[in-house]
Amino acid sequence: MTTLPLALKLANQPCLVVGGGEVAWRKIQTLLGSGARVVVVATFVSEEVREQCSAAGIRVHERPFRDDDVAGALLVVAATGDPAVNAGVQRACEEHRVLVNCVDDAEHSTAQFPAIVNRGPVTIGISTQGTSPTLARRLREQIEALLPDSLGPLATYLGGRRGQVKEALPESHARQKFWDHALDSELVDLVATGQIDRADERLSEMLTAPVKAGIVSLVGAGPGDPDLMTLKALHRLQRADVVYHDKLVGAGVLDRCRRDSRRVDVGRRSGDGVDVATRQASINSRLAADARQGMRVVRLKGGDPLVFGRGGEEIAWLAEQGVPFEVVPGITAGLGCAAIAGIPLTHRDWAQSVRFVTGQVHRDTHPDWPELAKPDQTLVVYMGLRALRRLCERLMGAGAAATMSAVAISRATLPGQRVVPGTIGDLGDRVQEAALEGPLTTIIGRVASFARMDRP
Structure with missing residues (x-):
């Protein structure tokens, strides 16, 4: 991470936008939404932006940018569309030690505008450090879909009761436990539906009752x-x-x-x-x-x-x-391994049941090998790397055909996952040749013939 996410309090703070086009206006709107005092400097200002700035009470200077324009500003935005002008703004900001956002130029920016999810006072900013604004926007859309509109009123309500809770619970760890408990309770629904008086009653009840045990x-x-x-x-x-x-x-x-x-x-x-x-x-x-x-x-x-x-x-x-x-x-690993290898654990014609077994058998346990060797089922073996050869030999000794399909899957769903198909007659050799490492899961049965090798 080369950038530190911070929330800047811009209310009534001086900010400069250099540029007078559509992109500049979008930045101006964001700054105005934070309560900033915005000044615009641009050689050319579109008629639409001029009218919008006038309506918002923003001072506009239609002239070339000067280095001393950045003096006194908390944040400067360079949005001219001219790389040479933007570079000059960046240099001036560096000299005056002012934060600058150069639009579409993360390398020369000391501040970046994140994609914002606003559930005021809850605000979430998503940044890709300038590498992919489109990805940041997509992430914002996903988060927007997850967060209810009632989140903002809930945060406002909780903030208004912090003093009451702090007075009742002076120890910080106790307060954290209390708030966790409160956010799991019906208090959230009461606030969301506007029943503030009932929410206050419930909050008071919880403050006088012990928080439930761990x-x-x-x-x-x-x-x-x-x-x-x-x-x-x-x-x-x-x-x-x-x-x-x-x-x-x-x-x-x-x-x-x-x-x-x-x-x-x-x-x-x-x-x-x-x-x-x-x-x-x-x-x-x-x-x-x-x-x-x-x-x-x-x-x-x-x-x-x-x-x-x-x-x-x-x-x-x-x-x-x-x-x-x-x-x-x-x-469970058996399901994950089957999924990444493309193996159906059950099949109407080939496998009417599935058995999960462990390759680390307790010495006092005696598996029913003839039962495990039946051909009309799927056998999923967990943790069987060391015992693989012996397992296959015992199955063949109990009547399973050496040509029965089998597949060994290493590090399923993780980077470096490996899928090695074979039969119970040769799988031990194949796994050794492939130098597979654990954790290893083995799937045995006709359905193992569906396996796809070394899927990415």
């Missing part, structure tokens, strides 16, 4: 691509006080967390000497302890939290301890 959210991060998280998962990450995440949860997902949340990597590390049971007991205790302190705790897992992720053990512990919890499902 909660643990078991959240599925999906198969890897952050865009494949659910909206509810994103919402929980953005409100979490602390996030306990597995090693396989990528940086792209973690970047969606609230900036001031505490992030704790509790993933297993090879050779650290900590057995699985001890590690899980430690995680369980930390989840419960933080929730009892009133925190919003997220236990973030790759894929879906209840598919091969020890989520069942964690919710059993939380229930036993009386700790509130919820489960936010995610796209």
Whole structure:
């Protein structure tokens, strides 16, 4: 990031616009909307702009730009359409240490106009640092569609009650928890429908009642691509006080967390000497302890939290301890892998059922290999890189044909994803030749013949 987003308070501040055409007028309108005192200097001013400036009470000087025009201005806009004139404005601003926006010239601008979403007093600016104004506009349109018109009145209402809340709750952390609780309550709807008296009554009730206890959210991060998280998962990450995440949860997902949340990597590390049971007991205790302190705790897992992720053990512990919890499902790896490889997990003629199995079988577990080897189903194997050869051998030993289609998928939905198709008779060799790395998911069955290699 080479620019710092700032909100300039321009009310009654002097601003200069150099230029008298359509582009200049658009900038003038933006500045007027912020309450700025605008002066225009231009060699040529269109009749339309002259009339509009006159109606708005803007002084217009129809003459060439002079360096001393920028003196005393807080912000200058160069919008002449003449690169030489704009360059002269930029030099003058640099000499006088005045912020300047050169239209369509980010390199020589020390200030840039973002695409603006206005839900006054809530204002959102989107900037691409001058690289693509069209992209910024598209992002603005998407955000506009998400934000209700009632957001502005809500912000005004909350701002008017800050003093009341601060007096009742002098400790900053307590206030933050209170406001989070208030924004999850019916208070928002009361303000949106103009029922201000009832909103005030509800606010007073919440100030005298204890804020509800913390909660643990078991959240599925999906198969890897952050865009494949659910909206509810994103919402929980953005409100979490602390996030306990597995090693396989990528940086792209973690970047969606609230900036001031505490992030704790509790993933297993090879050779650290900590057995699985001890590690899980430690995680369980930390989840419960933080929730009892009133925190919003997220236990973030790759894929879906209840598919091969020890989520069942964690919710059993939380229930036993009386700790509130919820489960936010995610796209499990098997579904994500099938999607990027173009494989239908079920098929009217070839696969009437799907089985999810793990390649890391507990030593006391004895899989029903003849059942797994049946040809009219799809077998999805999680975490099976090391055991792939042995798995394929056991399936063939149980009656599966060596020519049965199979596909190994590495780093699904992430940069560098790989799709290696084959059969259970040769997939082990193909994976070794391709030097695939984990996490690896293997899909076995007739439907695996749909696989497309190394999709971008």
